[in-house]
Amino acid sequence: ILNVEQSPQSLHVQEGDSTNFTCSFPSSNFYALHWYRWETAKSPEALFVMTLNGDEKKKGRISATLNTKEGYSYLYIKGSQPEDSATYLCAFIAGNTPLVFGKGTRLSVIA
Amino acid sequence: DGGITQSPKYLFRKEGQNVTLSCEQNLNHDAMYWYRQDPGQGLRLIYYSQIVNDFQKGDIAEGYSVSREKKESFPLTVTSAQKNPTAFYLCASTLGVNQPQHFGDGTRLSIL
Numbered sequence: 001i002l003n004v005e006q007s008p009q010s011l012h013v014q015e016g017d018s019t020n021f022t023c024s025f026p027s028s029n030f031y032a033l034h035w036y037r038w039e040t041a042k043s044p045e046a047l048f049v050m051t052l053n054g055d056e057k058k059k060g061r062i063s064a065t066l067n068t069k070e071g072y073s074y075l076y077i078k079g080s081q082p083e084d085s086a087t088y089l090c091a092f093i094a095g096n097t098p099l100v101f102g103k104g105t106r107l108s109v110i111a
Numbered sequence: 112d113g114g115i116t117q118s119p120k121y122l123f124r125k126e127g128q129n130v131t132l133s134c135e136q137n138l139n140h141d142a143m144y145w146y147r148q149d150p151g152q153g154l155r156l157i158y159y160s161q162i163v164n165d166f167q168k169g170d171i172a173e174g175y176s177v178s179r180e181k182k183e184s185f186p187l188t189v190t191s192a193q194k195n196p197t198a199f200y201l202c203a204s205t206l207g208v209n210q211p212q213h214f215g216d217g218t219r220l221s222i223l
Binding site: 004031032034036042043044045046049051089091093098099100101102103104 | 115144146151152153154155156159169201208209210211212213214215216217
């Protein structure tokens with residue numbers, strides 16, 4: 001079973017702070033890396049699908065980078081707002097296998 | 112609006128009983144997935160189907176069964192062989208591996 005590690009497990013930041021968290025995955029046989037945001041009482045929502053080494057993607061105040069050679073991706077949130085409070089999941093695909101999810105990083109933004 | 116519908120939202124199972132969780136999508140997606148979430152765990156894959164009339168076991172398939180008779184539907188049966196069925200179950204679908212997965216709102220299953 002492939003292992004996807006996310007750190008930190010949880011994070012509390014003040015409104016306006018910028019923050020980032022990490023997703024680590026096996027560097028061999030990389031196919032794609034997904035990021036999702038999961039708010040309480042809602043279903044997970046896709047943020048990014050990344051496939052190329054060096055990819056950088058941005059959606060509003062949220063951005064992500066990808067390093068497939070060393071097996072990590074960073075998710076950045078600039079100027080955190082209370083509505084950013086959620087669990088952020090990353091998921092990895094190798095070869096022809098289905099998505100393997102990490103346990104997520106739970107972000108709480110304090111107003 | 113297109114989307115994925117899971118029902119019911121809450122489900123209670125008696126000991127020794129089989130229960131079926133519904134998942135329907137109108138997104139015209141070929142691939143569908145069932146995940147289980149337990150406290151402190153990530154989403155773990157139970158079963159997936161990449162095309163009608165075909166499905167594969169995920170990491171934790173024991174005690175579960177599925178069918179894929181129609182493109183739109185991928186029901187999951189939790190059998191009496193699943194000894195610890197209490198969990199939150201999510202269904203998802205996608206157009207392909209380089210496309211994001213779309214999720215339903217989930218079903219929370221509890222044992223009476």
